[in-house]
Amino acid sequence: MYKQFYNRVHAVQENITKKILLVEGEQCEAQLEQTKLEELGYEVIVAHNRKEALKIINETNKIDVILMNIHLEVGIDGIETAKEILNYYTLPIIFLSQHSEPDIVKKIECIDYYGYI
Secondary structure (H helix, E strand, O other), X not given: OHHHHHHHHHHHOOOOOOEEEEEOOOHHHHHHHHHHHHHOOOEEEEEOOHHHHHHHHHHOOOOXXXXXXXXXXXXXXXXXHHHXXXXXXXXXXXXXXXXXXXXXXXXXXXXXXXXXX
């Protein structure tokens, strides 16, 4: 899954390290995803919740893409967090989820994003 994503980006801009903001509420999952992405040559910054994600975006130069888990924390999901980010920044967001229920897909269709994995 990550290898296909890597190959597409790598083909466009070879030799340029991309900076990914990984927004993942589960610490073990975040660590695993971060390791795999770094092995593929990406610089990865991890946020575990909405507040951390917004702080990192405000303080970090040049985030190239956001990988956003749809399920972040109780009461605030990745979709709402993405809407908030897109109110202030133009950043590509790729949603990550193990769920494909129609109601979740419908929620993300109403906002600008670049993919759903």
